[in-house]
Amino acid sequence: MTIAELHGKIPSSGANATDTSEDLLTSDVFGCLRYVPPECGLVQFLETARSLSKDSFCTTRPVIRAHWSFWPFLRFQGRTSCKPDVVIGLESNEGIHLVMIEAKYLSDKSSYEDEGEPPNDQLARELDNLDVLEPSDLGWDTSKEVLGRSLLYLTQDASIPSTAIQESLGEYRRKRSLIGVIYWTSWRYLGAILEEQIQGLDEYQIKVLDDIRLLLERKRMVMFGGMTPLSTSFDERVYTFYSASPTRYDWPDPSSALEFMPTYSYVGGAR
């Protein structure tokens, strides 16, 4: 199931249905993760996230259920509205942890700090909305207490994009007088997590996780696995195809170059 299509992210023109679409990537990955228990890849992946101050993302385990909202439109009084890619509710016996995910693929943040009163930078704005978000706003069927709220920035970088995150935290701090936390992780870390999780799953769940892994490999969003020296030897002569150049260049001899020599005569005439 392509969750993106369910949410109207694939217009009839197909403009967003390309292999460079971050909506499609989000849809493919998180749409598939929805079909396996949260402790079979999702939670482990989220726990690869860390903040600028190197705190790791953690949640109350075990997670017994996950609630999902894709591209929810959030609008709260006094805050600039936002549409994060995914909000996941990690439900444990103790309560629920709201995890808002802003996923990027080839593009950067969609908005930056402005002069307005509420935060406008995309991540700052999402942090601002997350502060007041309740499970009921997302239509989730749970009355459990909210144990925590975390914003996670998911990109294809291999290291934390600290400048982008610092900009967002800066605007949030200036405008709300609060110290925010933004966690970050990379699509590139997911493949290895899924490979580990495949042990012990049933054959249908394995297929789901394997499809995500293959997609990430296809998009080359994997981590370094070591260099392998070239095993083929190449003979330069094989690639030499233009070896019959003239050894000497001359201007053509007119008499031999032209079969019929033109003749000229002056016929006069006024200008």
Next chain:
Amino acid sequence: MTKTIGESPTRKLFDCLRNLYRQAQQLLLDSDRLLGDREWEPVGVTGPAEFSYSITAPDKWFARWAARFYLPQSTIEAEADERSVAYMLFISTQFTSDHDTDVDEPVVSAGYVLFSKKLTRDQARKAWGNSYWLCKSGLWGEPMADAAGWREWNPSKWVQLSQSARAFTVPLYSITSSDALKELVIDKLVSALPPD
């Protein structure tokens, strides 16, 4: 006559080149990660450079090297341009000889450019400008007497506010894992950095 796919030597040549570049890309991204753990942030999103579109320069139609440069990360305490920078790091893969280098087996070259005074991140970025070719420093310069395997030279004539460039090289194919990258390149580089 129909040829089997993958049989042609030219196809093999380019497939190998693609594979080499992809692995090098992952190596450089892993450098981003490993240096990120030590609070260094890559500058920009580029890898290779110095291509030519000119019909007269076919030797520059392909990547001879690729590199990443790093500045200290912004932190919770100091926003991007407030943090002072004493030097800029780089990690590069030198695949083959260039007009100014002689490479047989490819190497990883890692090092740092020491600035003549402390700069802001923005100043450092400007001082560095388009001096991406500094990533070849491991192939230039004089061996440093007090640091085995390191070479040093002074790029101040070309790079504003720079004082020296110091670098070392290791064979690219010796980096057979992420652990090897950490041990042979990243740890060696970071442990040699002068006090900030």
